[in-house]
Each structure stands twice: as C-alpha cells, then as structure tokens.
Amino acid sequence: MLIAHLSDPHLCPPGTLYQSVLDTTPRFPEALAQAASFGPDLVILSGDVTEHGDAESYALACELLGKLPCPILAIPGNHDDREGFRAALSQLPNLVSLPDTGPLHAVAEGSVRVVGLDVTVPGQHHGRIEASHVDWLDRVLAAARDTPTMVMLHQPPFTTGIGYIDDYRCFGEDLLAQVIHRHPQVIRVLAGHVHRFTLTEFAGRPALTAPATATSLALRLAPGAEPASVTEPAAFLMHHWSGGRLTTHFQPVGDFPGPHPFF
Numbered sequence: 001m002l003i004a005h006l007s008d009p010h011l012c013p014p015g016t017l018y019q020s021v022l023d024t025t026p027r028f029p030e031a032l033a034q035a036a037s038f039g040p041d042l043v044i045l046s047g048d049v050t051e052h053g054d055a056e057s058y059a060l061a062c063e064l065l066g067k068l069p070c071p072i073l074a075i076p077g078n079h080d081d082r083e084g085f086r087a088a089l090s091q092l093p094n095l096v097s098l099p100d101t102g103p104l105h106a107v108a109e110g111s112v113r114v115v116g117l118d119v120t121v122p123g124q125h126h127g128r129i130e131a132s133h134v135d136w137l138d139r140v141l142a143a144a145r146d147t148p149t150m151v152m153l154h155q156p157p158f159t160t161g162i163g164y165i166d167d168y169r170c171f172g173e174d175l176l177a178q179v180i181h182r183h184p185q186v187i188r189v190l191a192g193h194v195h196r197f198t199l200t201e202f203a204g205r206p207a208l209t210a211p212a213t214a215t216s217l218a219l220r221l222a223p224g225a226e227p228a229s230v231t232e233p234a235a236f237l238m239h240h241w242s243g244g245r246l247t248t249h250f251q252p253v254g255d256f257p258g259p260h261p262f263f
C-alpha cells in the first residue's frame with residue numbers, strides 16, 4: 001500500500017499571495033500531480049488546506065483534489081474554518097467521509113489504516129486533546145486492533161526545538177499518549193503545522209511532521225529565535241507499506257537533473 005502525504009497548502013483566494021510573498025496556487029497542484037504519478041492508494045492531507053478559511057479557497061481546493069483518481073483523507077488545520085471545510089470538501093466524491101457535526105475526524109480503511117484526529121481549537125493556532133478526542137480515538141482504534149494504523153493530527157503533540165512553532169503545538173499530549181499506549185497497532189503519529197519534515201518519537205512510536213507545499217519554517221533552533229519562513233522547494237512524503245514494514249520517503253517537488261545511471 002502506498003500513501004501520499006501532503007500538508008499545509010495554504011491555498012489563498014485567486015490573485016493573492018500567501019503571507020504577501022508566495023503564490024501557493026501552482027505549488028499545490030504540482031505537488032499533487034507528482035504524488036499522483038506514483039499511483040498512491042490514498043492521499044492524506046494534514047491540514048491548513050486554506051490560509052483564510054474562505055469559500056473561494058475551498059472551491060479551489062475541491063477543484064484540485066477532485067482530479068485525484070484515489071481516495072483522500074483530509075483534516076483541517078488552524079488556518080481552516082471548520083464549517084467551511086466541511087461544507088466544501090464533503091462535496092468531493094473521493095473524500096473519506098466527514099461527520100455532519102463537531103470535529104472533522106475521519107478514518108481511511110486499508111491494509112494500513114489512517115485515523116485523522118481533528119485537534120484544532122476554533123479561533124486558536126494551538127491544538128488541544130480533549131477527553132472527547134480520547135474517547136473517539138480509543139473506540140476507533142479498538143475496532144481494528146490487528147490493522148497497522150497511522151494517527152494523524154494537524155498540530156504535533158510534541159515539540160520540535162523550533163520554539164516559535166512549539167508554542168502552538170497540540171497540548172494535552174499525555175491524554176493522547178495514554179490512548180496510543182493501549183494500541184500497539186499504531187505504527188506512526190503524523191502531523192503537519194511545522195512546515196518542515198521532522199522525525200521524533202511519541203508514545204514509543206515514530207512520529208513526524210510532514211513538509212509543506214507552501215513556504216517552510218526557517219530552521220531556527222536557538223531559544224527565542226525570531227519566527228521566519230523560507231521559500232524552499234515544496235515537498236511531500238510517501239508512506240510505503242511492504243513486507244510488514246512501513247517506510248516513509250521524503251520527496252521534494254520539482255524537475256531535477258536526472259535520472260542518471262547509478263550502477
């Protein structure tokens with residue numbers, strides 16, 4: 001099974017620039033097209049589909065995502081509008097269905113399950129695990145104890161060392177860790193929000209943040225560093241399940257010299 005993982009496209013209304021510096025509109029379809037060329041069984045999107053949560057940007061998202069020939073699991077980020085997201089993306093025939101009310105949790109079944117957990121707090125940039133998230137997640141995980149599962153959030157429930165984004169991580173992480181400890185089939189914890197690839201450990205499982213298709217956060221690890229972004233190449237992840245092992249590949253988007261003979 002092959003799962004393409006994109007994050008943080010931050011689509012903006014046509015003719016406007018993301019953070020006044022970048023036209024995100026062409027970068028997302030370029031990334032989607034490159035990801036689709038691998039023939040994924042599923043595309044997952046870990047939030048911040050739009051920058052402003054407006055109807056025009058969601059219409060653009062639907063137009064682009066609707067071209068994919070495979071199912072899509074998408075969760076919102078802190079820049080999304082929960083009801084705007086639900087109303088627009090629910091129209092996509094290939095979207096893994098969203099609930100009619102409340103947080104936008106979603107589950108994609110397959111040889112690897114992906115459980116999308118909406119931890120956004122409307123109007124806030126940080127995320128938070130509440131008792132209701134824990135109950136829902138525990139129930140969903142209990143329904144398929146033997147299926148390898150990735151749990152995906154927007155804000156990571158862990159710090160990265162980049163202080164200015166860690167301030168807006170997902171809080172209540174101990175509650176989440178307790179649930180994951182009860183479910184050994186969870187093989188990855190996935191997040192977006194950081195606009196960089198990071199790899200660490202959470203509740204004893206590999207845990208990562210996906211790169212963005214919008215700008216990257218500057219890698220500034222000094223305490224108190226000034227927040228900044230850099231227009232690095234967009235990138236995405238491919239999660240490849242084969243022979244009982246999940247391997248995560250990092251793929252920058254673009255046309256690069258090659259392929260050259262290697263052996």
Ligand SMILES: [Fe+2]
Nearest residue numbers: 008048077193
């Ligand atoms: Fe973002």
